[in-house]
Amino acid sequence: MIRRLLGPGRGLAWGCGVAAVAMGAAARTTIAQWPQWGGPNRDFKADCLGLASGWPQEGPRRVWSRELGEGYSAISVDDGALYTMYRRGDEEVVICLDAGTGKTLWEYAYSHSAPTKSMKEFGPGPHSTPLVAGDQVYAVGVTGLVHCLNKKSGQLAWSHDLVKEFGHEVMDRGYSASPIAYKDTVILPVGGTEHAVVAFKQADGSVAWKSQDFQCSHASPILIRLDGQDQLVCFMTKEIAGLNPADGALLWTHTHPTQWGANISTPVWGQGNLLFMSSAYDQGSRVIQLSRNGDKTQVQELWYARKLRIHHGNAVRVGDYVYGSSGDFGPALLMAVDVRTGKVAWRERGFAKANLVYGDGKLIILDEGGRLALATATPDKLEVHAKVELLKRNAWTVPTLAGTRLYVRDRKTIQALDLS
Structure with a gap:
């Protein structure tokens, strides 16, 4: 049975029968959560055990694979379901799939204006990754259309247009x-101006607060806890800033400009109150150390270096080292950098620009050419245990690791792999 949902978009809910329901229930008991961009803590690390130390020549076991439309939106996992976005003709689509089978549970589609020239050249998106919180999923399209949907049915709860409003x-x-x-x-x-960052009430979409005067970049915000205080870190076009997530009040800023304001990679927070950021476009990487003195947050830059320039990939911190893929429009190097000093521990060729996820002491690498690898990264070296040509170029979407299940996509397909 297909149920159509009315409103500015439309949803499809598919009844899959008793067997599929049972399979979905089984999946929910075994598949861990990855409910947002970057995973549970937005640091691209999974709290998991049981990953294999190698793969056969043909790669890890493929649980399922299916076609999916254009887009770079990453994959969120919650309660046995997957959430991502793709483009279909003149529509953007939020889709919910059964994590165990890949079957569509529901879709919410809405009309979307023609993409720009650059979107046509590199792919029209969507780029943003859905957030699952409570009973709802929040998704944002390439032109700033925001939709809050019921995560079980795809029913629209509320929406906003960031351009018009x-x-x-x-x-x-x-x-x-x-x-x-x-x-x-x-x-x-x-x-x-006065709405660089906006907070909406989850219940009804009303504006809880809006504040600051920054220009928007491509980077996603993170939440940190500094000496007992929650802070929202926003990587904008010319600076990185800390806000009070309760009311949007500005706590601190630190400059980090790039050509065209292209700050894309997600900042990395870790032990020692150290905040790492990196950009391409004639920039580099820097680490600032945050501390609190009464009600004030103090910022000290520890180092800046141009050697590591992360373009649109991500970085992962393990211990005192940050691992990332450096390169914008030239050759790419996978690098390890001491987050305390900026000293490069090693550089490795052999991968195009890549995204990384970490779990069970292992680094999973997916480069833009579609090559997937399993490795161990230490301050001394990168040891690659297995590689496989898996996806088509451009494979720019960061993988999702939930338990021992890895979810990957390119601009045509989405797959589930068993890494146990």
Whole structure:
């Protein structure tokens, strides 16, 4: 049975029969969570055990594979279901799939204006990754259309248009930041005067607060806890900033400009109150150390270096080292950098620009050419245990690791792999 949902978009809910329901229930008991961009803590690390130390020549076991439309949106996992976005003709689509089988559970589609020239050249998106919080899923399209949907049915709860309501200027490649939840709100960078960042009430979509005067970048915000205080870290076009997530009050800023304001990679927070950020486009990497003195947050830059320049991939911190793929429009190098000093521990060729996820002491690497690898990364070396040519170029979507299940996609397909 197909049930159509009315409103500015439309949803499809598929009845899959008793066997599929049973399979979905089994999946929910074995598949861990990855409910947002970057995983549970937005650090691209999974708390999992049981990953194999190698793969056969043909790669890890493929649980399922299916076609999916255009897009770079990553895959969120919650309660046995997957959530991502893709483009279908003149529509953007939020899709929910059964994690165990890949079958469509529901879709919510809405009309979307023609993409820009750059979107056509590199792919029209969507880029943002859905957030699952409570009973709802929050998704943002390339032109800043925000939809809050029931995660079980796809029924629309509320929506916003960031362009019409807040004057958001659509960037050349489209909106890319992924929403983040804080208590009873969902927060998005928007850009502009007095509404650079906006928090919406999860229950009804009303504006909880809006503040600041920054221009919007492609980077997704993160939440950190500094000496007992929650802070929202936003990587904007010319600076990185810390806000109070409860009311949007500015706590601190630190400059980090790039050509065209292209700050894309997600900042990395870790032990020692160290915040790592990296950009391409004639920039580099820097680490700042945050501390609190009474009600004030103090910022000290520990180092800046141009050797590591992360373009649109991500970085992972393990211990005192950050691992990332450096390179913008030239050769790429996988690198290890001491987060305390900026000293490069090693550089490795052999991969195109890549995204990384970490779990069970292992680094999973997916480069833009579609090569998937399993490795162990230490301050001394990168040891690659297995490689396989898996996806088609451009495989720019960061993988999702939930338990021993890895979910990957390119611009045509989505797959589930068993890494146990």
